[in-house]
Amino acid sequence: MKELDHYFMQQEEPVRGCLLALREVILSANDSITPAWKWRLPFFYYKKKMLCYLSFHKKHKKPYLAIVEGRQIDHPALLAENRTRMKIMLIDPNEDLPMETIQAILQQALALY
Template identity: 55%
Template structure:
């Protein structure tokens, strides 16, 4: 029987599944990042504090990275929508994953935590 985290990723269909799994591996590769099942979704903590999460946008049916302190990051591709504190980065799972863009935004998010 799979734990809730693994089950979340396993039940997705391709190409969403592949994109989410790639983002999962990318996030877990950072030193100080730990993965947890919180609020019914995969949440990533940096040095013990909430950092970001992975989810699928209901309206656009695209995976995204939700950044906890996203409102403090000025990047044209981050969406605030109706969130007070967080911003999201939509990832088009039908195209190549923009690894450099993701890493650039994560670098800014890590800088806020130092």
Template identity: 45%
Template sequence: MQKSGFYLRSEEPNKSCLLALRDIILGQDEEITETVKYGMPCFCYRQKMFCYLWVDKKSKRPYILFVEGKRLNHPELKSEGRARMKVLQIDPEIDMPIELIVLLLNNALDLYRKGIISVS
């Protein structure tokens, strides 16, 4: 899939951060696909929504929204009042915590890979 207007409309440093996050997410498994849902880049694992990228309205920082975040436990993940999903905020002004991002993405993917969340 081509990069959506979401990335191209974003201003620096968010644009570079979001594009890097996109590459990291897509690089975790060959069965991850990208689409757009609700105007946001959405990443699916075997056609099942698994995470989104978005920018927080207040802080203006990018974040990864994990669809099954309630099943993930890490102090950096915040529910922010959501019942099911959790977010990992990313500060585009500093080096990205790539190891943490990869760990959380794979923890989330394992929910699908191991059948905890069913995929068709």
């Protein structure tokens, strides 16, 4: 987990705090969610299946939550862009996390499994 921890610590504030808070929200969504390091990003698995990951959008200059099976979820906060499988939710690190929206999306994603 050293690389995973390093990923969070190398981010500047307020992005670091935002990503760390998102990590906690994701992990608290279900006891079967586990963190991992994949594709040089913090990844989260649900019962050994890819659920979501955290990253930073270079164009929008914001962190985002990517849902692996996002194409199967219809939610206005999710963007597909040019992705064929995943959808992302941009997060403003200078605002409070939209907890209800994040939790609703995570529950929809978990229901797919």
